[in-house]
Amino acid sequence: MKRFWIACGALSVLLLAGCGGGKEESAKKEEAAPAPAAAPIDEANAATVTGKVSFEGTAPKMATIDMSANPACAREHSTAQKSEEVVVNGNGTLRYVFVWVKQGVPDRQWPAGAPVELDQKGCMYAPHVIGVMTGQNIEIKNNDPTNHNIHPLPRINQEWNQSQPPKGEALIKSFPREEVMIPVKCNVHPWMRSYIGVVSHPFFAVTGEDGTFTIKGLPPGNYTIEAWHEKYGTQDLPVTVAPKESKTVDFSFKG
């Protein structure tokens, strides 16, 4: 019997030695270096780019999400919840398109706005798509009577996974590096999925119920505007704006 315990002891030492090393590797990667502080932003000459994202073709029928295995989620919905992968608005435009200035923005430190809210309601993310600046706080809320885990799947930023109890305290998170887009999922409710666009400047927008977007405060110059949609991919369009000019850039995705 003694040899048995010796053998077990030897095994556990080996195992501990084997897994002891792993934890340090999660040490944080160095934060992105701050861009050089440039001259004050010339707000008087700032230009604006507006537009809409239209949808051509027949809108695909979205699958109904089956929440029957999760009564706490199902109770929050009086009608069947559809997947938000493709949402075509009544006016033929596409919702949840992330529009951002991909190229041409001067490299400088831009002021970030107030925290952006990402709510979990009825076991859905609200809204489905958000945009933030690098370092800008995201306030993740849980309005549900159920546990969620929040698990972003970035390729450039650091991946993490955190649980949030029912009606729990908001989680404050940010991403230090530009990344368009970061999928976010919940593994408790495998249909839950949202996307976060992280941009190093404040020139981005997400299309809503009217399918339009507005990007304000752009310095005069030549830019590439990109529109991203989770199913239909990306489209780039060039635009040149003069001081105080307002230009329209319209995108169109085919279904």
Next chain:
Amino acid sequence: MENLRLHRFSVVLAFCTLILVVAGGLVTSNDAGLSVPDWPLSYGKLMPKMEGGIFYEHGHRMVATTVGFLTIILAVWLWRGERRAWLRWLGVAALGAVVAQGVLGGLTVLFLLPKPVSIAHACLAELFFSTTAAIALFTSAGWRKGPLPVDDAGTPGLRLLAVAAAAVTLAQVALGAAARHQALNIIPHVCGALAVTGMVLWVTLRVLVGHPRHAPLRRAALFLLSLACFQVFLGIAAYMSRVATADAPQPMPVMVGFTVAHVAVGALTMAASVLLAIQVFRHVRRPARELAVGGVTVTS
């Protein structure tokens, strides 16, 4: 009497391990591996609310804990009650494997499913299951009756073929796990299926044609052959159901069902290939040429 009880206990452990494999397969297929971000506790508790993915992930942990305790009991039992030293040590090895498996499972949670760890966790699961099945065989009454030696005239030797079949099956398990955890695409696993099917047909037909009246060999061969055929069917069904439900917003029951069945029958096939190899080594004599060189025969 004592031996019969030990054998029954080892059969129970093997059966619980198969259930554990199913529970683990359900975690992956339901994409629930990270539904509980902490480990070893779940949401800081021993028993969280079993909802959604937490049901699969925490359920898997509970079945795993049970199997862990059963393995401790079996290892102690073997150590105290078993005369065959190698079998006592096999009990210790099984205990080591189940502890390592638990640690690998914890690492998948803490490091957000690193592919090599997930794949190792899947492979070790099947090896552990094969070990429990082997212990059940070694403690059985049939095994105690002693070998029924037969000669093997064929080339390559049946022993070599049986070991090769088990090795190819293990490689196929690894390829399947790699496809499941998106380290590789499905093509290597499909090629592996051809290799395993070929090897299994080769070795089982050699056994069935060469030793049709040798009950232990025939049974082991038929067991492996039928499982392997069923497994190919389940593999095709799992793949087709995955493709058919690829656009669904959540894991669909038909895909989960076929995939988990494919994982479970994969574990059974792996164990059957190991058991056939063991039976072949027990009953099939080495060819005369090898004996002349001076081999050591394992007897109990």
